[in-house]
Amino acid sequence: xxxxFLRSVPVAAAVKAERASQGPTLVKTPVEGAxxxxxxNGRLYPSEAFAEKYSLNFYQLEEYVNPANSEEMITRVRxxxxxxxxxxxxxxxxxxxxxxxxxxxPREGNLKLDAFGGTSYDKETGAPKTTIxxxxxxxxxxxxxxxxxxxxxxxxxxxxxxxxxxxxxxIPIVSPNGVYHxxxxxxxxxDRGKPTYVRREEIEVFPVEIFGEYVRISDVAEDVAAKxxxxxxxxxxxxxxxxxxxxxxxPEQTVEDKAQELRNSFx
Numbered sequence: 001x002x003x004x005f006l007r008s009v010p011v012a013a014a015v016k017a018e019r020a021s022q023g024p025t026l027v028k029t030p031v032e033g034a035x036x037x038x039x040x041n042g043r044l045y046p047s048e049a050f051a052e053k054y055s056l057n058f059y060q061l062e063e064y065v066n067p068a069n070s071e072e073m074i075t076r077v078r079x080x081x082x083x084x085x086x087x088x089x090x091x092x093x094x095x096x097x098x099x100x101x102x103x104x105x106p107r108e109g110n111l112k113l114d115a116f117g118g119t120s121y122d123k124e125t126g127a128p129k130t131t132i133x134x135x136x137x138x139x140x141x142x143x144x145x146x147x148x149x150x151x152x153x154x155x156x157x158x159x160x161x162x163x164x165x166x167x168x169x170x171i172p173i174v175s176p177n178g179v180y181h182x183x184x185x186x187x188x189x190x191d192r193g194k195p196t197y198v199r200r201e202e203i204e205v206f207p208v209e210i211f212g213e214y215v216r217i218s219d220v221a222e223d224v225a226a227k228x229x230x231x232x233x234x235x236x237x238x239x240x241x242x243x244x245x246x247x248x249x250x251p252e253q254t255v256e257d258k259a260q261e262l263r264n265s266f267x
Contacts, residue, residue, distance in 0.1 A: 042142025
């Protein structure tokens with residue numbers, strides 16, 4: 001085969017191919033009125049309003065002069081993260097019903113936050129490299145909070161990808177001395193999985209509830225099946241009802257009487 005013709009064949013410039021759609025876009029933020037959206041894989045995202053009000057976003061690092069050494073600059077991390085725990089695990093409160101709580105906790109000086117604890121920052125500018133909406137699975141949420149949903153709210157994760165939560169900021173849980181010993185679980189080492197606690201100060205604690213009327217997928221499926229069965233019954237009744245072609249006027253009936261009879265048969 002003579003391949004000389006290839007000498008004059010133009011080659012198209014390479015263009016980055018667009019990624020094929022992988023399905024519907026992931027909606028991370030909760031519906032209006034809710035504060036958090038919890039996914040079954042351990043992702044957690046706040047509404048923009050809740051994130052703004054309680055400073056959950058990642059912010060520019062702050063630098064200020066060390067009061068003890070005027071030649072030294074100190075870097076401060078701004079904003080808050082979340083602690084999440086239940087009344088059954090918290091010795092600070094005694095309730096008959098197990099309740100989920102959230103603590104709004106400053107990032108500065110507090111380790112072991114369950115959600116939005118921190119990110120990486122640009123070394124030169126101090127700007128955060130990610131946002132809270134870029135975060136993936138959060139280990140403490142996946143291992144401690146997600147498994148609680150069936151017990152607390154009858155959420156069935158095999159049927160639901162996420163649930164929306166409401167933070168009851170109208171019911172603050174206030175420590176008389178401003179100190180909270182919050183339950184945690186050891187994440188690493190030989191004691192991994194064992195209960196422990198952390199000391200928190202200057203935080204806000206609120207109860208959490210599921211937002212709106214929770215509808216399981218199975219409930220919807222049963223409702224659709226019931227409506228389908230009802231439609232089948234109505235269809236059979238209509239098929240069995242006499243039609244104008246098979247009905248004749250009796251001597252005592254008028255045309256209007258027959259028309260009304262037909263209307264009644266399909267009511």
